[in-house]
Amino acid sequence: MKRIIFLIYICVFVFNWGKAWSLIEVDITRGNLNPLPLAVSPLSVDQNSKDKFKDLLRLEDIGAEISKVVENNLRQSGLFNPLDPKAFLQKPDIAHVKPRFEDWALIKAQALITGEVKIVDEKLRVEFRLWDVLAGKEIMALAFTTVSENWRRVGHIITDKVYQRLTGEKGYFDTRIIYVAEEGLKTSRIKKLAIMDQDGFNTKYLTLGNELVLTPRFNPTNQMVTYLSYFKNLPRVYLLDIETGIQEVVGDFPGMTFAPRFSPDGKKIIMSFAKDGNSDIYTMDLESREVEKITNHPSIDTSPSYSPDGKYICFNSDRSGYQQIYVMRSDGSKVKRISFGNGLYGTPVWSPRGDLIAFTKLHKGKFYIGVMRTDGTGERLLTENYYQEAPSWSPNGRVLIFYRETKSDSSGKGFSAKLWSIDLTGYNERMVKTETDASDPSWSSLLTD
């Protein structure tokens, strides 16, 4: 592990070398107990644009609103400590042109984000700068244009750029989460597919709740979702086009198909098919519709997940007698068990970086979210709770989102299901805001890259 951290450190260092020298650098490879203090100055807006945005979006001050999105993102990351705007001494428009670094240093800001939003040809144009307060210089400047309705995404994109500049790694803020929204009694739970921005805003429901739906997952371009639906009481893997709303059953299987995921190239769906008490792993090519049987074993084989290069698959099997994690080649050969610790292991998911597998572990009545290397060594448990499972990686492989359930009494009271996130370091555990109870989260890739 030490070695990996060292390598990443070197990469970050080299990466920054080419750019202007700056004093600020955020190490994201360790738990960060001293988040970097920085100031997000409200983006300045001229009066004319302000009025137009007010008509269009019903926002009093779009500049301040976008800055709040950035501020919240940075705070949630656990790596940054955005300072209270009430303490800012300089006006946004002046700060954006020429910050008085002494004023920002006085409130202990080490970095400063300034910017300007305006309406140009009915579109939103934003320009922002990142300043190194201690070195007294600009370290990044960017401008882009988008439709006004996307104003929250503007905040997410700014955060991604700042995060990347300061940590040396890509961000994960301009992303969405697809999940299952839950309501009602535990014995007759109503479940709907829901999609929202990574920060909990812009929730949309994709199904009505007439049938049970489970385990939605994005394709690599985030336009399609594969999930399990009990439509007409036949549990089958479905494919949903988010834009058009068109749904279709995946394949023609004479029994339950479940636990679907896309291959990294988006061309196949991998899933389990259960027949006569035995679940095996299959793939279906979405273009040729060709079905291939990948595992062939009388035990339960499920929860398959591809390595990012598509060459390997990790999955869950009880062929040893209990639920354990296995890795095989993508053609089903060279099956190897990798989990050997105490307890049961489930829901393996390969990290987008390729070096780790996240999992759920059950041991002595407690549930853990953990990670291990792809050969099973270096197991690290990140969080322990009464019930939690189903981790999903942020696109940069730094954060895991999962769901957690609470205990209930015999009438079902006390039960809740919520989304949580935690850094790979084991720090920065947070509940993710959702409108309803929620489970089975899946993180999209970056929407703009």
Added chain:
Amino acid sequence: MSLNKIFRNTLLVFFASILLSACAVKTTGKMQGDVYTGKDTVEYLASGVPDRVFFATNETVLTTASRETLRKQASWLRKNSKINVVLEGHADERGTREYNLALGERRANAAKDYLMTYGISGNRISVISYGKERPVDSGSNPLAWSKNRRSVTVKAN
């Protein structure tokens, strides 16, 4: 070994046996091992024909009581040859969702296989797994979980 230690050990054994017997009394009421043996949630296909069988944690093996229930179902199904059934397999909430779907399917099939060995045609039986999605008891305790680890035989027509 000192007398003191012998005394302490005796005391320990004594308390342990009290504890164990207390447990034993507690479980014989509704559970044997961790298999549910009560009737709280059981419904009936016909008089004297219970609709469901229960399983131990992570198990799909049919207990003696389950086999007896299924034999009753089989003889009732032989007499009512126009009725088809769906076997609904379930798991408790203490397992990962996807694995539990597979486990529920395996449990329902264990019941199906047994009905078939007693002469019921596989064509009359379909199987569905709900995993942990449809518990009958909302509680988060061992007794509730034991009621939820089940395969339920439901008339399909």
